[in-house]
Amino acid sequence: MELVGISKLNADYEAAMAVRKGIKLFIDESAKENFKKAGIEVAGTKVEMISDSQIVIDATPDGIGAKNKALYVSMKKPAIFQGGEDADVAEASFSALCNYDEAKGKNYVRVVSCNTTGMLRVICTLKNSFKVRKIRAVLIRRAADPREVKKGPINSILLNPVELPSHHAVDIKTVLKDLDILTMAYVVPTTLMHVHALTVQVDGNPSKEEIINALESSRRILGISKDSKIASTAEIVETFRDMGRIRYDVPEVVFFEDSIHSSNGEIFLTYAVHQESIVVPENIDAVRAMSGLKEKEESISLTDSTLGLLRGRLV
Amino acid sequence: MELVGISKLNADYEAAMAVRKGIKLFIDESAKENFKKAGIEVAGTKVEMISDSQIVIDATPDGIGAKNKALYVSMKKPAIFQGGEDADVAEASFSALCNYDEAKGKNYVRVVSCNTTGMLRVICTLKNSFKVRKIRAVLIRRAADPREVKKGPINSILLNPVELPSHHAVDIKTVLKDLDILTMAYVVPTTLMHVHALTVQVDGNPSKEEIINALESSRRILGISKDSKIASTAEIVETFRDMGRIRYDVPEVVFFEDSIHSSNGEIFLTYAVHQESIVVPENIDAVRAMSGLKEKEESISLTDSTLGLLRGRLV
Structure with missing residues (x-):
């Protein structure tokens, strides 16, 4: 797996720290001026980032994920939502130890809270x-x-x-x-x-x-x-x-x-x-389950060893 | 019922407030100098207070009540202890709504925490x-x-x-x-x-x-x-x-x-x-139960109307 980048709305310390750590930062067009003023280097727009990705992990605040879904659907990108969203945002709710296989082949999965x-x-x-x-x-x-x-x-x-x-x-x-x-x-x-x-x-x-x-x-x-x-x-x-x-x-x-x-x-x-x-580990496993990259035990084992x-x- | 007074060990704001409210303050002999320095008026010693009382409500910190018991026994005064003490400090543990009658005629009762x-x-x-x-x-x-x-x-x-x-x-x-x-x-x-x-x-x-x-x-x-x-x-x-x-x-x-x-x-x-x-209401009821002043319902009713x-x- 490769991290294409992360997307931020606010030009704040979190965005600055991501760039300092070598993570590519993508933003909404509308925020361009703010990031420029804050002197935070930007790699491109959110839409460019999604376009370059095979899957999106939406970690936005409660309710925003559901609003973002239309974009992912229109761009034909599978997406993982978080537990702050209602269950019906996705085709399945996910817990790696409980129902890994239920996420297989799904385009929209929600990792529970x-x-x-x-x-x-x-x-x-x-x-x-x-x-x-x-x-x-x-x-x-x-x-x-x-x-x-x-x-x-x-x-x-x-x-x-x-x-x-x-x-x-x-x-x-x-x-x-x-x-x-x-x-x-x-x-x-x-x-x-x-x-x-x-x-x-x-x-x-x-x-x-x-x-x-x-x-x-x-x-x-x-x-x-x-x-x-x-x-x-x-x-x-x-x-x-x-x-x-x-x-x-x-x-x-x-x-x-x-x-x-x-x-x-x-x-x-x-x-x-x-x-x-x-x-965090469940989001990583969800990527593998949805894309069919690995079976349950292999994925969990790889995630755990990678994250220590x-x-x-x-x- | 009449409040003879309260006893304090420390010459602090609590003691000062009691005196300001017209409550007689009794102290340990050893603390005399401290209260004098603090300018807090004292009515007498703790032993004098107990001597003037028919029953003691011991509201000292956990474990101190058990140590104080010897004094109450030697002065032949019934006493009420608090829930910070072990149950065996008293002849019965007390809850007004549950077991009012169990405290009747007892000399040592503990109001639970x-x-x-x-x-x-x-x-x-x-x-x-x-x-x-x-x-x-x-x-x-x-x-x-x-x-x-x-x-x-x-x-x-x-x-x-x-x-x-x-x-x-x-x-x-x-x-x-x-x-x-x-x-x-x-x-x-x-x-x-x-x-x-x-x-x-x-x-x-x-x-x-x-x-x-x-x-x-x-x-x-x-x-x-x-x-x-x-x-x-x-x-x-x-x-x-x-x-x-x-x-x-x-x-x-x-x-x-x-x-x-x-x-x-x-x-x-x-x-x-x-x-x-x-x-607080349970301590008041315990006094009446132990001394036989009132039956359960009458005592609870009087306590509640007095305290509002x-x-x-x-x-």
Whole structure:
């Protein structure tokens, strides 16, 4: 795969950093003057970029992707949309571990949102080892990304939404159509990561060790031991900063081994989701699935080794 | 009832405000010089205050109450402890709506913590109307009280604890001995109120309206309508500030009507708990229960009218 370039609307620090890193920057004709004023070098127009590409990854804000779709259709270019769009923007919603093959041959695919991507990885991994009957989840969502200086709340717990279910259960069902799942979501004043408190009803009575083994055998899921003394999103991020991860990205789901409680077929589990990076590997896999470049295991394996993703126990 | 006075260790703004409000201040002998220097008028020693009292409400920080107990025992004074103490500090743990009569004639009673007090009010109210089989709860806890400038986290979600259950389930069982309950707790960067996401398994299949009616018929529980457009702890607090509540205290449990979801005997419910004030009415009731001054309904009614507590739908 080769990156033709990226497209930006605003002549800001993000655009400048992309150019500084050697990534070709394409812009909307209308923004030409702004980029010139800001002294940011431009390689061409957005339409030229799309014309030179075989597939577009649309990572625009919620709702903009749907508006952009007409352009991709008119230019006969396949496109990948993000979870901020409604499911019907695409022919299929996508989670690499859950339904890679469903994207095969499709022209429009939507990678589900960060929370849904994380939750689907965990659910599909559990489904591989156990008969999952029912899922109830509470999502404790970060309020804003670190760079988002205008978003809140800064001192409140916000029901998001008040009325059940939150969109996550609906979104999960775009991939796992028949799952009995209900989600409640709350926004809290932090920027680092989301946290999910999951309750899973399964057949039988699996042990804590069996559940940890199932999760740590999966790709893109990392366990945190009791001995690490990590009990928060801040400490997870600190670990990845110390590891030298660029931007402290954590595209892996990170679960707390000791949060697993299993009794009478009821499994409790807490894990964290890094909203900024978790969907990156899934977008890359979606390109391969749609274009038929690689089969599922080969694609996931290549993506993970390229990005340096870890598995097993983190620390 | 008459307030003999309060006792403070530190000669700080809290002590100064008490005196300014006409409350008699008693101190430890050892702190005499500090209060003199600060110019805060003192009515006598802590021992004199206890000697003049028929009952002590010990509202000291976690663990200090247990240390203070020897003094109350040696002075033959009954005492009420708070939820920060272990249950065995007292002869009974107390929730006015749940087990008022259990405190009758006891010399040492412990009012359970803020979260447990709120949750017990809701559970016992539901138990009055429905056959409760099982409770699973996620607690999203405020990090610190507004005045606590040294506590955190300020940008993290903290599992509290990682290993299940959180102490709340254990604490609930000191009052409702046979309840099947499991709680998971997370601390988030906010100071206003706690939020609980409750899942309750009941016999039958009660409607949303029946559940709202049960809760809004109870004392010390307030409902918030969809039309109010309140969806967060900040907006609850704003409402009570506008109402003119001193310190914006919210001793009532405040639940979101529209958060109630009921299906196949599974009830979902979200409510908020004001950590600073919710145990105040229960402490007052505990005094009456222990001393035999009033029966349950009379005591709760008197406490609520004296404090101006509301019930039904708030807005």
